[in-house]
Amino acid sequence: MNTCRTASFAVLLILIIFVSACKNGESYKVIYYDPPAEHNAIRETAGNKLDQKYRIALVPKIDGIAYFDVAKQGALEAGKALDIEVIYTGPRIADAEHQIEVVEQLIEQNVDAIAIAANDPAALSDVMRKAQQHGIRVLTWDSDTIPEARTFFVNQVDAETLGRHIMNSLALHQKERGSFAIMTGSLTAMNLNEWIKWIKVQQQEYYPHMQFVDLVANDEDPERAYELALDLLERYPDLGGIIGVATISSPAAAKAIMDTGRANETIVVGVSSPALMKPYIEAGIAPVTTLWSPQKLGYLTVYLAKQLLDGQMPFDGQEIPNVGNIRVRGDVVIMGEPLDFTKENVNEYDF
């Protein structure tokens, strides 16, 4: 009897041990932790951001013209969106010396980065190198310098594409015949010279019946541009078209054509903003004007400058928020394709 009871007691004890595996209540026991790999990296860059606001300076070719004012808007928009300080400062006259002064001042202010739309590819290189020696990241936008002076160039459009396209536009509306002149903003601005080069190449390749007659430079001065346009019209009475390179050239040429009553004889194509060209487009003097969004260019430049300060170079196909995908050719960033403004769509744009 005793034996029996004791034995059953022992068995019971064992059973209790077995059963006690099932505990009561709710508990969580981690079995496997699969750490997400990339979160740390993101946090690091976020940490950098907190240190201090970047100060990025955007230098236009000249202060006070519509094109760069609009670009400034885009740059400031980017500054707000990215939480950085954007300093927009430019020379009152579009030449290298004045720009050098501006850059010198910026070096003194010890900004983090300078993006410059160069009036002269070579003349500015010294001061840009000096800035680099001061630890300032230097890049170019709108108009390039020699490659050694900057990290990369933010180009609005591919120069070849633009040059050939403008030539095509002119040829289309001149029925591939007649003479034309080119009015540029500056004989030293690298981007303008590149476009002119490709305009000429396109003409020589495809339009043998058209004649290039003259190239004039207005130094980004609207009044001078107007005078030069009048002069061209006077000098070449059978001038079929004027190509305006740099944004103030086209409206000045168009105005001169309008004022001299040669609206049906001479046309204007080239680079300019829809806002400036709208009356001439509607009047038929400028059948098509080509440009890009200067705001977008300003925004993109600031964005890439900031990204450079974060230690990252732009890459081909990179998607820039609120801009789109960029292309990269060597050390040149190309923002996108040129926009054509015509009677139909000129109202769509507000720059």
Next chain:
Amino acid sequence: MSMIFKKYRFTSKLMIAYLLLTVIPIGILGYISYIEYERSVETQVGTYIPKLLRQSNQNIDRQLEELQNLPELIHNSREMIGILRKGSYQSQSEMLKDRFTIESNLTRYYLSGNYKGLLGVFIASKNRIFQSARVPYEHFDELASFPFDQAAEAEREVRILLPKSAPLTFEGDIPYLLFAKSIYDSDNRTTLGTIYIAVDLQFLKDALDELIEGDSTELWIMDENGQIIYHPDPERIGRRFAEIANFPLKNGSFEKRTAAGGELYSVSQSRLTGWMLTHRIAVEELTGEASQVRNMVFVVFVIMIIVTGAISIFLTWNFTRPINQLSLLMKDVERGNFDVDLQIRSRDEVGMLARRFNQMVREIRDLIRENYQIEIKQKEAELYALQFQINPHFMYNTLETIAMSVEEDEKEKVVEMVTLLGRMLRYSLSDNQSIVPIMKEVQHTEDFLRIQVHRFEEALDYAIHQSIDMDAYMTPKFILQPIVENSIKYGLENRQQLKIDLTIEYVKDYRDNTDAIRFVIRDNGVGMDADRLEQVRQTLREIPAMTRDSGVGLANVHSRILLKFGEPYGVRIDGEEGEGTVTTVIIPALRRSERLP
């Protein structure tokens, strides 16, 4: 505990010990191996599933990324962007033409494209609504004025509206994800409106279906707040899964234990959206095989208990049977049967015990036999002692002395001698007790001496010295008179004058804290030469058969004392030739009240 244990029989204790020694290790071993097995299965699955989930999540993320890019398609159409840039119309027809353009473009770009899961595309722009839907819908108007996350709006990122959180509904209540993105005119830096793309959740189902196996598996997607985005049960989509707050991690697996049983959760968080792909399976199903192992272990366990129980019963019985046998035999011996033999011939401890027991019983038997023979010898001795009581020589001599006294007309002497003789006879006859007070024995001896003094007159003298209360101590009868008789017999053979001294003394601590009484009978006779002394001593040592020869009286006294009290009591004889003899009788001091052993 030990108290409890003491209560049980040895058999029970042994059985319990055997059982515990087998059951506990087996039980613990089985339990541990089962737990370990279960844990390893759990760990394996818990490591494997999160990896699967991560892959699925990556697949889903890819699809979501693609879907997130869908709104961008609109920028490919300059026509559409041109219309969206417009703010006002001069005529109704112009507006309707634009609407037609946009909606047919939407159909071409989106619904006719490769994106099968698209339910509809909507654009709200400057108080205009454009739509292209594959499935009839309602309540889009409300959606257009739905308050969106302002921060996301400012960032111009794609917002994903979770199922059942937007007012828009499709026919059949199809659950959908709504991707909303503001259309940004990057050229003019303005917002043109918002595009909404509704996507059937089917793509999530397709991605997750392959992961579901077994009935108790549950797989769903929820956001970080527990809002269920996709669940195989459409009812649950849009509900909240509150338990997410308790999740110990967001990537990996963990076990939730409740009273009802364990559940293995595996979770993987999407890098893109932060959504949690959650997999839940009952541990029971997971460890189904383990439960089988458990059951098997349990069956083996029970079998082992039965087997070891049987073995323990057999061993215990085998072990305790001889002990029980022994106890039965002991009972037999207790009842007086010494003719027993424990039939255990094994050479172990129990066999040894049996042999010792047999030996002990044999020894007891021998001891009893020996004691019995001593008893017989004692009786014989006492029989001879009785013979001393009526020594015919003594009677003859005394009567002759009396006769001579009568002849010489010594009346007083005759009277005294007759009186003494009478008292002696009475002592010898009446009192049949073998133990008497020393007083009586001494009285008897003195009576004998007085009679002898009357017989030998001046030739014999005696004295009695005593230092104890002779009435208080006991002695066997007839131990002094034969010695005195002996002394007289040999003392007067060669001497004219004999003196006998009887001394009675108390000896403290004679042996083993036992006190003794010493009787010393000293005579001044010729004594014994060395040879003779040695001869007598030899006689005393041998305890010979009772005779009445000279010196033999001495031996009789010695052997009676020895038989009664054992060593070292008895008679000792000393003396030298010409110096007399000293005979010492030593007996234990027996108080009168005491009984003999």
